[in-house]
Amino acid sequence: MRKLSLDKLDALFAAISATNTLYLPVDTKAGARFERWESGKTLSTALNTVRSAKDFFFPQTENLMDFKVEGKSIEIIDTRTESEDFVLFGVRACDVKSFEVLDRVFLADPVDTYYKNRRDHGVIFSMACTRPVESCFCGTFGIDAANPGGDVACHMTDDALYLQANTDKGQRVLDSLDSLTEACTTEVVDEQNALIRERLARLPLADLSAEAFGSGKTAEYFDAPEWKQLSESCLGCGTCTFVCPTCQCYDIKDFNTGHGVKRFRCWDSCMYSEFTKMSAGQPRLTQLERFRQRFMHKLVYYPTNNDGLFSCVGCGRCVAKCPIHMNIVKVMKTLGGREHA
Amino acid sequence: MQEVKREALIARAAELLENGTVDRVLGWKAGEFDYDLTPALFHSAGELESDFVWNGFCGANFSKYLVKETGKSENKVLVFLKPCDTYSFNQLLTEHRFSRDRVYAIGVPCEGMLDAGRIKDSAEGIASVREDGDHVLVETLYDGTLTLDRTSLLPDRCRNCKSKKHVAYDELLGSDGEVLDSHRFDEVEQLERMTPDERFAFWQNELSRCIRCNACRDVCPACTCEKCVFDNPNSGVENKAAANSFEEKMFHIIRAFHVVGRCTDCGECSRVCPQHIPLHLLNRKFIKDIDQFYGDYQAGAEVGSRAPIVNYSAGDLEPYEAVERGGSDA
Numbered sequence: 001m002r003k004l005s006l007d008k009l010d011a012l013f014a015a016i017s018a019t020n021t022l023y024l025p026v027d028t029k030a031g032a033r034f035e036r037w038e039s040g041k042t043l044s045t046a047l048n049t050v051r052s053a054k055d056f057f058f059p060q061t062e063n064l065m066d067f068k069v070e071g072k073s074i075e076i077i078d079t080r081t082e083s084e085d086f087v088l089f090g091v092r093a094c095d096v097k098s099f100e101v102l103d104r105v106f107l108a109d110p111v112d113t114y115y116k117n118r119r120d121h122g123v124i125f126s127m128a129c130t131r132p133v134e135s136c137f138c139g140t141f142g143i144d145a146a147n148p149g150g151d152v153a154c155h156m157t158d159d160a161l162y163l164q165a166n167t168d169k170g171q172r173v174l175d176s177l178d179s180l181t182e183a184c185t186t187e188v189v190d191e192q193n194a195l196i197r198e199r200l201a202r203l204p205l206a207d208l209s210a211e212a213f214g215s216g217k218t219a220e221y222f223d224a225p226e227w228k229q230l231s232e233s234c235l236g237c238g239t240c241t242f243v244c245p246t247c248q249c250y251d252i253k254d255f256n257t258g259h260g261v262k263r264f265r266c267w268d269s270c271m272y273s274e275f276t277k278m279s280a281g282q283p284r285l286t287q288l289e290r291f292r293q294r295f296m297h298k299l300v301y302y303p304t305n306n307d308g309l310f311s312c313v314g315c316g317r318c319v320a321k322c323p324i325h326m327n328i329v330k331v332m333k334t335l336g337g338r339e340h341a
Numbered sequence: 342m343q344e345v346k347r348e349a350l351i352a353r354a355a356e357l358l359e360n361g362t363v364d365r366v367l368g369w370k371a372g373e374f375d376y377d378l379t380p381a382l383f384h385s386a387g388e389l390e391s392d393f394v395w396n397g398f399c400g401a402n403f404s405k406y407l408v409k410e411t412g413k414s415e416n417k418v419l420v421f422l423k424p425c426d427t428y429s430f431n432q433l434l435t436e437h438r439f440s441r442d443r444v445y446a447i448g449v450p451c452e453g454m455l456d457a458g459r460i461k462d463s464a465e466g467i468a469s470v471r472e473d474g475d476h477v478l479v480e481t482l483y484d485g486t487l488t489l490d491r492t493s494l495l496p497d498r499c500r501n502c503k504s505k506k507h508v509a510y511d512e513l514l515g516s517d518g519e520v521l522d523s524h525r526f527d528e529v530e531q532l533e534r535m536t537p538d539e540r541f542a543f544w545q546n547e548l549s550r551c552i553r554c555n556a557c558r559d560v561c562p563a564c565t566c567e568k569c570v571f572d573n574p575n576s577g578v579e580n581k582a583a584a585n586s587f588e589e590k591m592f593h594i595i596r597a598f599h600v601v602g603r604c605t606d607c608g609e610c611s612r613v614c615p616q617h618i619p620l621h622l623l624n625r626k627f628i629k630d631i632d633q634f635y636g637d638y639q640a641g642a643e644v645g646s647r648a649p650i651v652n653y654s655a656g657d658l659e660p661y662e663a664v665e666r667g668g669s670d671a
Contacts, residue, residue, distance in 0.1 A: 030550055030617035047465070050615065051552070052586050060552065129371065131483055133466040134374055199482070204468070233380040233406070236554035251581050266581050269554075274572055274579070320461075323556050323613035324401060325377035333373075 002174060003184035004161045012161070013037050015085050015177055020123065023056065024089040025049050029153040034088070043090060047133055048315065052245030053095040055243060056088055060242075060267050064114070064252065074260075082117040085289050087173065089125040093148035094138045094315035096126045098245035101302070101311045105248050123173050125163075126150030130196060135316030137205040137329065143313060146196040148295035155189045205314075207330060213299035215308045221300060222292070226334050229330045231291035238269035240318040240327070241294065246311045247269050249275070270294050295331045344450045347395040349464040353447065353514065354393070354419055354440040354647060355386035362421040363445050367406060369399045375470040380406060382418075395421075397455035399471050400496075402607050404429035405562040411443040420444055423451040424518060425502070428507040428605035428641030429562035434509075435644050436603070438565050450509035453491075453499035458617070460494055461489065498608025498621065501525035508642055525606065526629045528622055548590050550616040553581065557593075557610035557620050563600040563640075570595075596621040602631060602648030605641040632656050 004012055016022045022037040026043040032046035034053065044224045066077040099119070106115035126148035129136070138145055147153065151170030155162040163181065165171035174181075200206065213221075241247040251268040254261045268275055270293045276283060284290045302311035312328055366389065370381035376398045383389045407430070410418050422430055427448060434441055447560045451670070455477065460470065466482030479487045492500075503525055504516020532540055538542055558564045558571070560600050570576045571592060579593070597604075597620075606628055610620040611669050635649035649657075 059437055122482075134468065134482065202482070221547055230383070232382060235556065235559035235613075237559040238552075238554040239556045239611075239613075242552045242554045243615055253581065256577075268581055272555075272572070272581075277574065319373075319377070321615040323560055325372050325379045327377075329373055330379070 001184055001186050001189065002163045002177075002181035004163065004177075004181045006156075006159050006161060008180050009043065009161065010039070012177060012180055013089075014039065015180060016089070016173070019085070019176065020173070021084055021086040022089060023086060037089075038121050042078055047131060047136075048092050048095075048317070050317075050321075051243060052098065052315065052317065053088060053091045054098055054102060054245045054248075056086070056122060057099065057115055058106070058248060058250075058267075061105075062114060062265050064263045064265055067098045067263065069260045069292050080114070080117075082114055083121060085121050085123075087123045087125060090127045090154075091148070091150055092129055092315070093143050093145045094129060094136075094313040095245050096124060097138070097313045098315075099124070099141050099142070100307075100308065101246040101313065102248055104306050104309070114319070123152070123169055124150035125152045125154055125170075128155045128192065128196060130156070130192065130199075132200055132203055133195075133202045133316070135319040136200075136203055137208050137314035137316065139185055139203075139206060140208045140210050140332075141310050141312060144197075145200055146193040156164050157188060157192060160188070164189075205329060208332060209336065210299070210310055210312075210332065213332070214303045214310070215300075216304055217300045218296070218304070219295065221335055224335055227288055227292045229335060230287045230326065230331055234271070234287050234291050234326055235323055236271050236273065237323065238267075238271050238291065239321050241269040241271055242267060243317040243321050245313060245315055245317070246298070247294075270297070288289060295328060298328060299332070311319060343395060343397070343452055345395075347393070349449075349514055350421060351386075351450065352598070353390045353512075354383070354389055357419055357445060358384070358386065362417060364414070364416040366393075366419040367403050367410060368421060369394045371402065374467065376455070376460070376467070382410075396492075397451070397453075397477070397494075398457065398470075399423075400454040400612055402426045402429055402560075402562060402609050404433055405565065406558070407439045407444055408433065408565055411439040415443065417443055417445045419447065421447050421449050422507065422510060423449060423454075424505050424507050425451070425498070425605070425607050427507045428504070428639070430509045430641070431644045432603055432605050432641035433562060433565065435646065436565070446510045447639050448507035448513040448517070451507065453495045453502060455491070455494045456496035456612075459496070460489065463489055477496055496608065496612060497619070498606075498611065501527075503606060503639075509644070525625060528619075529625050529629050532622065532626070544590065547618050548593055550618055551593065553592065553617060554615060556613040556615065558596060560602065560613045561596075561607045562605070562607060562609070563603045564596070588655050593618075593620065593623060597627060600624060600626045601639070602650035603640050604628065605639070613665040 013022055017037055023034045024037050025032045026035040026041050027044045031050040032044040033049050033051060063079040066079050068075040068077055106112040129145040133146055151167045152174055153164045153166055163174055164172045187331050249268045250265045252265045254263050271290050284293060298312045303309055319329055357363045366383040368383055369378040370392045371394045372378055378394050378398050380401050383393055404426050433439060438449055460479055464481045464487050467649060468480040468482055471478045475491050477489045477491050498513045501523045503523045504520045506520050507513060507517055571578055604624040608621050614620060631649055638649055
């Protein structure tokens with residue numbers, strides 16, 4: 001484990017930036033968001049960013065390729081840009097876990113090379129959460145905010161930053177920062193972790209359990225009468241899906257540029273009325289089916305296909321942002337507490 | 342603090358359920374925390390007693406829900422309307438979007454709603470929120486109990502409340518207020534004083550945060566098209582993403598144009614925006630222009646009024662006059 005005095009934090013960021021593009025959470029009037037670091041930018045003190053860190057591997061819109069049309073010939077133009085080395089600093093445990101959820105989708109055969117390139121070129125510096133808030137429930141899914149993972153795990157105290165490499169990739173970056181940091185014991189971090197775990201245990205959602213859900217529970221919940229009441233006031237907007245670190249659905253679209261085509265992919269949302277529209281129409285006719293899809297995917301379908309891993313990481317963004325405050329916590333409490341059929 | 346208490350709302354709703362005037366009640370349902378209320382239907386006095394909430398977090402405007410709700414049954418649904426909600430209610434009636442005879446509307450006075458986001462700006466980790474007169478007591482997870490000034494926690498739409506008067510109801514609980522002399526156009530005037538380049542930069546910055554979640558459109562009581570052009574894959578402007586920053590702006594500006602003369606300035610668009618984009622300012626600019634060019638007009642003030650924009654009179658100004666009267670930068 002290495003230790004950095006906090007008065008050298010700017011020097012650390014500058015040193016990382018010398019070889020990698022560095023992104024970190026910065027405060028804005030609309031909340032914290034990841035921005036490219038440059039001299040003068042300071043690390044946000046907010047617990048988490050409004051948008052999740054998935055943007056760096058699975059951006060909201062991404063140009064896949066361009067087609068240039070001249071007469072009867074079509075030229076394919078490579079527009080790929082995902083080969084830049086970058087460091088993502090200050091990623092919370094929930095978002096770090098979301099990368100595992102996304103990996104199982106995008107790195108499964110056939111491998112999504114756009115996503116894979118970004119993953120290969122990115123180094124994650126995670127950050128332990130000393131002050132988790134009421135909407136946090138990462139513990140429900142077995143995530144430990146005191147042990148945030150990533151390539152380098154960080155803990156911050158009032159005067160120092162502690163860094164521990166978890167992967168070779170992380171070790172290489174950490175080694176390059178040796179002149180700024182010093183070796184240290186784990187004593188301070190252990191002490192902080194004890195405090196964090198005590199705080200996690202006292203959170204209002206600490207007792208939320210996912211036990212009732214998981215692999216193979218489709219029949220148990222699919223026709224539950226509770227979906228009607230749960231989905232009743234859903235506006236059908238895409239806020240929950242777009243702030244979610246694990247939602248991974250996308251659409252590929254062609255944009256007519258007048259002299260060719262720009263082919264891009266963009267996030268899509270199962271909450272939208274035209275999502276997965278096929279020649280036969282939209283298979284999910286009302287908001288009830290669309291709403292059910294999102295939560296069944298997180299709690300049942302994804303675990304069924306991925307060794308029991310849930311595709312919710314308990315970051316609480318949907319809890320904070322849903323315009324009508326309907327969210328996965330309320331769904332789990334309503335369905336999980338019912339008499340099982 | 343709200344003048345009329347939760348118990349009074351529940352008591353009256355229970356009576357109306359009991360005597361068969363209505364068979365369901367559209368209200369705010371308690372959540373996990375004190376601030377995360379969900380619009381919900383209540384069918385019995387028992388359900389109301391256990392889950393119905395009336396407090397400073399009842400910001401959601403129920404008017405738009407009536408479009409769907411009145412289509413479900415011929416029986417009346419009871420709805421609670423705050424003053425600003427009643428304008429949306431009237432505007433939807435003007436547009437024949439729901440049947441008035443399937444609704445029983447109770448007006449409730451409103452002292453301004455609280456913005457949970459503003460509370461979170463001051464308090465990290467909220468264990469509970471309690472209103473106490475002009476103050477809001479926030480019990481936090483780490484910093485004890487904070488006493489915050491209630492006024493400082495109001496969202497912009499309540500700071501610049503345009504009316505405490507209910508313009509529609511079957512019955513009113515408590516006392517009615519007045520149309521207020523608000524300062525709601527002050528920010529629009531600030532934008533008008535900018536140079537076109539400054540104004541462009543302002544909106545570029547604000548709208549660049551848009552994630553195209555469509556929450557603003559989906560919550561908007563003026564947006565009740567059965568099929569939105571932005572949901573139509575054949576329109577070429579489908580909602581899924583912006584191919585470039587121009588498209589991002591196009592969505593919001595087209596939407597603002599589409600609700601001109603129909604937007605009642607309820608402020609729901611800005612309340613629900615996950616990226617804190619001040620969308621209401623686009624609509625307010627149009628409202629201000631209509632007031633200035635065609636005479637004062639408030640959408641939803643009464644049922645059946647024709648907005649200047651869909652009405653013709655011989656004295657209507659010509660486009661060049663609008664430019665002149667609006668000043669060189671208009």
